[in-house]
Amino acid sequence: MRWFNNTRYPAALAAVLASLAIFNKLPAAAPNVIYEAFGTFSKPPISGSDLFQLQGQPFSIKVTASASMAPKHSGPQWAVYTPLSMTSTVQSGLLNVPITIASNAASIELQGHTSSDNFEFATPIRLVGLPMTVNATVSMPAGTFTNLLIHPFTTAVTLTPANATLTYSDATGSTTLGIIGTLKTSVQAPAASQSIGLQ
Numbered sequence: 001m002r003w004f005n006n007t008r009y010p011a012a013l014a015a016v017l018a019s020l021a022i023f024n025k026l027p028a029a030a031p032n033v034i035y036e037a038f039g040t041f042s043k044p045p046i047s048g049s050d051l052f053q054l055q056g057q058p059f060s061i062k063v064t065a066s067a068s069m070a071p072k073h074s075g076p077q078w079a080v081y082t083p084l085s086m087t088s089t090v091q092s093g094l095l096n097v098p099i100t101i102a103s104n105a106a107s108i109e110l111q112g113h114t115s116s117d118n119f120e121f122a123t124p125i126r127l128v129g130l131p132m133t134v135n136a137t138v139s140m141p142a143g144t145f146t147n148l149l150i151h152p153f154t155t156a157v158t159l160t161p162a163n164a165t166l167t168y169s170d171a172t173g174s175t176t177l178g179i180i181g182t183l184k185t186s187v188q189a190p191a192a193s194q195s196i197g198l199q
Contacts, residue, residue, distance in 0.1 A: 009111070022119040028070035029190035033150050035108065036138075037061050039181015042161045048175030052127055053093030061088040063106055064086045064188070065122065065150045072107075079148040082107030086123055094128065101125050110148045119157075119183065128158075138183055139163040142162060156184035 043056035063086045071079035086106035090096045106123035121136040140157045157163075163177025167173055 004015070013185070030191055031190055032064050032066055032188040033058060033152055034186045035063040035065070035179060036186065037138075037159065037179070037183040039159055039179060041182055042178030045069075046161065046165060046176040046178055048173060050175045051170070051172065052175075054090060054168075054175075055093075056092060059088065059090045059181075061086065061121075063108060065108070067150045067187075069150050071148070073147070075089065077113060077148075078111045080109045081150060084108065088125075091125075092128070092194060099127065104113065110145055112142075112145050112148055114142065116140060116142050118138040127168070129190050130170055132168050134166065134168050136166040136179070137164070138179075140183075152185040152187055153183075156182055159183055 005068050021096065038058075040056060040058050044050075056075045057182040059104040063084050065081055065084050069081055072079040083104055084106040086101075086103045088101040090101065091098050095111045103125055104122045109118075109122075111118035111120070118172070119138040119140060120187050122134065124131065124133050126132070138157060139158065140153075144153050144155065144157060145151070146154060159179045159181045161180065164179035164181075164183070166177050166179055
């Protein structure tokens with residue numbers, strides 16, 4: 001065939017194969033760890049007027065972090081990771097439809113102590129058009145973290161108002177709600193590498 005008889009093409013093919021060999025030696029992308037909580041907010045609120053009537057309503061939230069991410073700030077027993085992407089769905093007593101919320105400025109703090117592990121989450125959001133901040137704190141059994149890196153939990157955590165709360169704050173004040181539900185982690189494979197385009 002004429003294609004193989006032209007000396008230019010074997011040279012081009014060799015260059016492509018060399019590029020593929022280099023590409024195959026690149027380190028694999030790190031997986032993502034998904035921190036996912038779901039359940040309902042307790043009723044009545046622990047404190048505050050609950051302006052958005054979240055008490056007794058269902059919610060779900062997912063925070064995504066790369067396992068290769070280094071902490072933004074850290075100490076001997078704590079590490080903060082930010083910015084992270086977050087998606088959430090909440091139901092408000094003010095509306096008849098679920099509200100979807102997203103943020104690319106979320107943060108988590110992992111705290112490892114002798115008696116317990118603590119997981120803290122914070123993010124700015126807009127709810128029904130109003131800016132506010134959300135902070136959640138979960139106290140978990142010691143050993144839930146294998147370390148203070150972005151790793152899956154050793155087990156899922158049952159959430160109750162005794163060990164898990166969420167506070168949302170706006171210009172008018174703040175409300176703290178207990179949480180009833182589950183906090184768990186899962187591992188998500190990185191997006192497939194893009195194939196090399198030949199021009």
